[in-house]
Amino acid sequence: MRIGIIGLPQSGKTTIFNALTESQAKTGDYSGVKDPNRAVVKVPDQRLDVLAEMFNPERLIPAEVEYIDVAGLTRGASDDEKSEAAYIAAIRQVDELLQVVRSFESETVFHPEGSVDPKRDIQTVNTELILADLVLADKSAGKLEHQVKVAKTDETVRHFEILKKCKEALEEETFIADLEFSEEELKFLAGFGLLTQKPMLYLLNMGEEEIKKPKYEKEDFAGFLKPSRSCLVPICGELEMEISQLEEADRPLFMEDYGLERSATEEVIQESYSLLGLISFFTYAGPEVRAWTVKEGTSAVKAAGQIHSDMERGFIKAEVIPFETLKELGSIQKAKEKGALELHGKDYVIKDGDVVMFRFNV
DSSP states (O other): OEEEEEEOTTSSHHHHHHHHHTOOOOSSOOOTTSOOEEEEEEOOOHHHHHHHHHHOOSEEEOOEEEEEEOOOOOTTGGGOHHHHHHHHHHHTTOSEEEEEEEOOOOSSSOOTTSSOOHHHHHHHHHHHHHHHHHHHHHHHHHHHHHHHHHSOOHHHHHHHHHHHHHHHHHHTTOOGGGSOOOHHHHHHHHTTOOGGGSOEEEEEEOOGGGSSSOSOOGGGGTTTSOSSSEEEEEEOHHHHHHHHTSOGGGHHHHHHHTTOSSOHHHHHHHHHHHHHTEEEEEEEETTEEEEEEEETTOBHHHHHHHHOHHHHHTEEEEEEEEHHHHHHHOSHHHHHHTTOOEEEOTTOBOOTTEEEEEEEOO
């Protein structure tokens, strides 16, 4: 899973990037030509820790998330195609966008618009996303329209109509994610990396004084969050970055002082999984216990293919036990004795927390 971090300059994007990834990237660099900050984070999952105690593997491999922090978007930046390419291209192929919205006040950190107004900032950033996609859709539709005129085929006509539909929606300030497409149409659009087609997780970046007395409620942003597959999470980026730089043993007490029940990393990843419709399943094989991420509704044979194409090609059965059942029984051996392991065919739908052993032959 790849998540692109976007927002206006001085919104605290890189501070939150540091908090989520335990990095120390330079903050305050809002130049549109800076290289993106990138980091890979292991997905925290207590179930994996339980499995590690049970199997005592040589290797414990969590799922991973990559965060890409690009330069701040600025009003009107989409009019300049050269500057757009410097950071838009970096997030075209991410799975989700994380938009940092500034709520904190500061006398030393200026706001590019002159004042703090989260609703206005959301509209500004979303407009830039729409314009960036509109430029791409317009160019691509123009090329296809030319092909339709000189060498018309059923495919070029279909593709032109899809892009025309996108272009018309963007001109009405509608996010592509809120349109309906067939599976075939979605496959065609996937290659464009349309920004307005991605789920959006909004992080309202608060000051420390707002933690116990927030200035805004989630309901205040109803109607501002686009697309429909989006949600908003309040966060204090500065505080979360401080927490990420502490030793692991010192974090719980520090968080307790501020009334924080869990770290930003856990909450952001959980919300990201939910927005993307993702679940986790686990495998145990020889010296390795590993977490895997798949879409809800993924069949056993396709889940096997996530691990290796040979496993999908030679799939025989999936031996499955829910995590909670395995945890209660205490071991795979006891699960076998109790008959708790179930054999499923290729059409079985993987569920969150399934512990799976795939049987295959090639």
